[in-house]
Amino acid sequence: MAYDNLLKSVEESAEARERELLQKAEQQAEAIRAEARKRAEEIQQATIRDAERSVAIERNKQLYLAKGETKEKSLRGREKIFLSAFAEAERRLSGLRQDKQYPAIFERLARETVSAVGTNPFVLHVDKRDLDLCRTTLAAIGIRCEVIPDIECAGGLVAASPDGLVTIANTVESRIERIREHKRLAIYKILSGG
Known part of the structure; x- marks a missing residue:
C-alpha cells in the first residue's frame, strides 16, 4: 500500500x-x-x-x-x-480718317511729335492718305520739313532723324500699343475684380 x-x-x-x-x-x-x-x-x-x-x-x-x-x-x-x-x-x-474730327486730331498728333523732336532736324513719315493733310497742317503751324508718304497706319505720323536712328512714332497703332502696355496692370486689376 x-x-x-x-x-x-x-x-x-x-x-x-x-x-x-x-x-x-x-x-x-x-x-x-x-x-x-x-x-x-x-x-x-x-x-x-x-x-x-x-x-x-x-x-x-x-x-x-x-x-x-x-x-x-x-x-x-x-x-x-x-x-x-x-x-x-x-x-x-481704323476708320478714324473718315471722322470729321480727324484733321484736328492729326494736328494735335503733329504738334506733339514736333514738340518731342525739339529743335533737331527731322523727317516726317506719313501714310499716303494723310500726305495733303500733313502738308496743310505743317504749313498752318509753321513747320518746314521733309514729308515722306511711306508708312501705312490708321492715322498719325512718325518723326525720324535724317539718319533714321531716332524715331518718334505717334500713330494710332503706336498710341494703342503704349496704352496697352501702360494700362495692362490696371486693366487686369479691373478684370480681376480688384
Missing part, C-alpha cells in the same frame, strides 16, 4: 505540476496575445496615421494643382478679354 500511496502522491504531484504548468502556459499565452493585440493596435494606428498623412499630402497637391489650373484659366480668360478689347479699339479707330 505504501507503494500505491507513493504512486498516488506522485500522480497527484504530477497532476498539480501539470495544472500549474498549464496555468502558467495559459497566462503566458494570454500575455503574448495581449502584447500581440497591443502591437497590432499600434501598427494599425501607425498605418492609419500614415494613410491620413498621405491623403492630406495628396489632397494638398491636388488643391494646389487645381488652384494653379484655375488661376491659369483665369489669366488666359483675362488675356483674351484684354486682347479682344484692344482689337475692338483698333477696329473702331
